[in-house]
Amino acid sequence: MSQASTILGLSLSKVMAVVWLLMLFSGLSVVYVSHQCRLLYSELAVLEQKKNGLQVAWGQYLIEESALASLHRVEVFAQQKLGMQAPVLDQIVVVKP
C-alpha cells in the first residue's frame, strides 16, 4: 500500500497537485500558442495580400516599362533628341579576345 501511495518519494496527493499544475500550464500554453498562431497567420494573410498587390503592380510596371522603353520610342528619342546614329562600318572596331 505504501508503494502505491508514493511516487518518486512524493505522496499521491502531491503528485496529483503537480500534474494538475502541469495540466493547467499546458492548457494555458495551448491558449497562448493558438493566439500567437492566429496573430502570425493574420500577418501572413496581410503579407499575401500585399504580395498579390505587388504582383498586380509589377504587371503594370512591366507594361509601363515596355511601353516607355519600346524600341521604336528609344530609336526616335536617340535619333531625334540625342542626335545618335548607328555606327557606320569604318567606325566599328572588332575586338578579338
Add this chain to the structure above:
Amino acid sequence: MKREQTKSRRPSGSKSRSSRGRQPGARQLGLSAWRYRVVVVGLALLPLAALWKIASLQVLPDIDRGFEFLKGQGDDRMVRKEEIPGYRGVITDRRGEPLAVSTPVLSIWADPRVLDANADQLAPLARQLGIKLSVLTGRIAHYAGKEFMYLSRRITPRQAEAILELGIPGVYKNTEYKRYYPAGEVTAQLVGFTDIDDVGQEGMELAFNESLAGRSGFRQVLKDQKGRVIKDLRLLSSEKPGKNLALSIDLRLQYAAYRELKAAITHFRAASGSVVILDVHSGEVLAMVNQPSFNPNDRSRLNTQAMRNRAATDLIEPGSIMKPLTMVAALESGKFHPSTVIDTSPGHFRVGRKTFVDHKNYGPLDLTGILKKSSQVGTTKIAMALEPEAIRGVFERVGLGQGPGTGFPGESAGFLPNKQRWRPVERATMAFGYGLAVTPLQLAQAYGVLASGGTKTAVSLLKISPEDRQVPSELDRVIPSAIAVDVREMMKSVLEKGGTGTRAAIPGYEVAGKTGTSHKVGAAGYQQDHYVSLFAGMVPADSPRLVAVVVIDDPRSEDYYGGLVAAPVFSKVTAEALRFLNIPPDIPFPKSELVTAKEASFKEDLPKETSPKDVQTSRSGADKSMAKSDLAGVQKLVRAQGGAT
C-alpha cells in the same frame, strides 16, 4: 434565506452522519422527507435541463431552428471565402521582354435603383467618372428599374479606388483581367490575342491557351472582427496560375525586321509582306513579321486581312528562289559540278510547246553563273538532264509540302505536287520554282538546310533552352554536306557584281542568297503585272548563323524584282540582327571594295528574273482554256502549269 443557509451547511454535516439513515438532513432539520426529495430531484433536473438545452442547440436538428441555423450564423460572422488569384501566363520573347501581360482591371458597376435614391451624391460621382452630371443622370434614367449598369469598364485599380472611396451606396467593383501587348503591332500576328474573357483567340495565345490560362482558386478562412484572416479552414479549389511562355523570337530583331518591312511595303506600295529570320543551329524563329499589321491593344478597327500571320499561313509560288535547291539536285545526280559549263545561248530554250526566255543571251555559263544570273535557259537544261523526280525529291527532303510543325494555328503545309508521270514542261517549271506553293516559313526552313550543311532542323516558335537543343545527327541529314557547301559557295556569287542580289550585301559579312520574282496567279492565270518579290539568304556565308527570308507581295512601284525590292530589306534587317547577336564580321572590310548598291547603276545591269511572262510568250491558243479554270489558288496555278501541253 434560512433554508439556504442550512442547505449550505448540509454537506459537512451529512458527511459525518451518513451512516445513521437515508435522509439524515431532513430528520435533523425536522423536515418531512418529501420536501427534501423534491428539492434534490429539482436540483438534479436543472443540470439535466441545461444539458438538454445544450444538446438541442448543438446536436439535434429541427429544434429551436436547429443547430444548422446557429452554426450558419456563426460561420456568417467568421468564415469567409477568399479568392486566390491565378493570372494568365506572360508571353515573353527569348530574352524575357514581355509580349503579352495580363493585369487586373476593375469595372465599376452600380445598382441604378439604389443610385437613383441617392441623387444628391451623383455630382461627385460624375466628376470622378469624368462625365457630366446630366450624362450620368441620363444613363441612370435609361437603366431605371434595372438592377445593374456599368459605370466605367476596365479602368486601372487606382482610378477605381478613387471612385469607390466616395462611399456612394449602390456602387460596386468587379475585377476583370485585361491583356496588354506591349510590343503591339510588331508581334501582333504571331502572339495573337485573347477575347474579353481572357481566352486565346489567335496566334500563340490560341495555340498555347491551355497552358497559358490561369484559374483562380478559392479557400475558406476564418476572419476576426477586424477582418483579419486568422485561420485557414480549407481549400475549396486550388488556383492554377498560367504558365509563362517564352517564344523563340528576339524582340530586337523582330522590331528591326518589322520596321524595315513596313518601310519597304510603304515605299514600293506593296499589298503585303513577311520577313522570317531563323537561327540555323537551333531552328528557332528569331523574327517573324508581317505587313499589314494591327494593334492588338485596340481592336476597335480590326481588319481581318491584317490578322493573318502570313509568314506561316500564306502560300506563295516561290519562283527562282528555289534554284539553289535545283542545283542541289543537279550536284547530287553526279552529272554536274559547280563549274560544269552549260551553253545558254541563244537565250531561249524550247520545251514542248513552251519557250523559256532569259533576259538576254548569257552565252556559256557554269552552274554558279546560272545561279548568279538566274538563267532560265540554264536551269531548264539542267532540269531536262535530271531524273524526273530528282528536283521534287530535294524539295520534299528539305520540308516543302509538309507542315513545319510549329503548332501555330492555321500553319500551312504548302503544296508540292506528286505525279506519276512528269511532263518535260512540268520538270522545267518545277526547277525554277513554279507549280508548287510554300510559306515563307517553309522557305526559311529549306534554306536552313543549306545553311546547316545539309541537316534538317525542326523550326520552333518556342524558345529552346541550350540544354534542350538537339545536336543535328546524321539521321537529320537530307543533303550531303559537300553539296550543301558547294551550293552555298555558288549562292555567294548572287551578291557579287553582276549578280541579281547585289543589294542584299551586308558590309563586313559574306552573304549567300538568292533572289526571286514570281508572277502572281489571278483569275486568268499568271498576271502580267502582279509579282511577288523574294529574297532568301544566309550569313555569314561560310558558317551560317542566320537565315532570313523576305517576301514582298505585289509591289505596285516600277521596281518589282526581288533583287530591288526584297534584297535591300534583307540587307538592312540582317545587318542589324548580326550586330544585335554579336556575330563578328567574317571579311575584313576595306571600304572601297564594299558593294554598296546605288539606285541607278544596277538597274540596267540587273539580270531578269524568272518570270512566266516569258514562259507564256509562245503559248498557243489552247492555253486560253486555263482561264476558265475555276479551282482556286494553288490548284489553279498548278493546272495552269500542267495544262500547257
